Amino acid sequence: MTSAPALRLLLVLVVVLAGALGWSSGDHAQASPSPASSQSADAAPRAKAYAGLARRGFRIYLHFRAQGEGPVTVNATLRVNGRLALSGTLRRVAPYWDNLDRWTPRPIKTSFPAGVYSFCVVAVDSGGKRAKSCALLRVV
Numbered sequence: 001m002t003s004a005p006a007l008r009l010l011l012v013l014v015v016v017l018a019g020a021l022g023w024s025s026g027d028h029a030q031a032s033p034s035p036a037s038s039q040s041a042d043a044a045p046r047a048k049a050y051a052g053l054a055r056r057g058f059r060i061y062l063h064f065r066a067q068g069e070g071p072v073t074v075n076a077t078l079r080v081n082g083r084l085a086l087s088g089t090l091r092r093v094a095p096y097w098d099n100l101d102r103w104t105p106r107p108i109k110t111s112f113p114a115g116v117y118s119f120c121v122v123a124v125d126s127g128g129k130r131a132k133s134c135a136l137l138r139v140v
Contacts, residue, residue, distance in 0.1 A: 043069060044129040044130070044131055045068035045069075045123040045125045045130070047065070047067075047133045048065040049119050049120060049121045049135040051135040055139070055140050056107070056114065056139060062076065062119055064076070064100075064102075065101065066092055066095040066121065068123060070094060071091065071092070071094070072091070073092075073125075074092060075121070075124070076089075076103050076120070077118075078105070078108070078118070079118045083112075112139070114139055116138055116139075117136070117138075118137070119134065120132060120133065121133055
């Protein structure tokens with residue numbers, strides 16, 4: 001009788017061999033889009049918000065990335081328990097994904113509670129396509 005580890009090893013070898021030979025699970029294989037075609041003019045923008053730490057009453061720095069084919073408007077919000085603490089609109093002419101952008105809004109008022117806030121960025125291109133990303137921000 002064959003052991004379970006031996007069967008798993010055999011299955012892994014078959015999958016690796018099938019991938020090496022280019023076999024597909026369907027009757028026809030679809031070519032994956034090339035990187036150049038995935039960034040065509042009708043591609044949606046991309047956005048990524050990053051988590052951070054802030055102190056009420058002091059300057060804060062919130063980091064994000066955005067990418068689009070042309071001009072992109074980035075709407076940034078900071079919320080706690082559904083309550084809007086800060087918001088802002090940033091415009092980027094032709095944002096590049098490798099650049100880390102920074103939003104430096106006014107300090108968070110001390111009347112807002114300490115805790116975990118939600119930092120969201122929404123990138124909108126000139127065609128109206130959107131991309132949204134949220135991250136947590138710890139406020140002390």
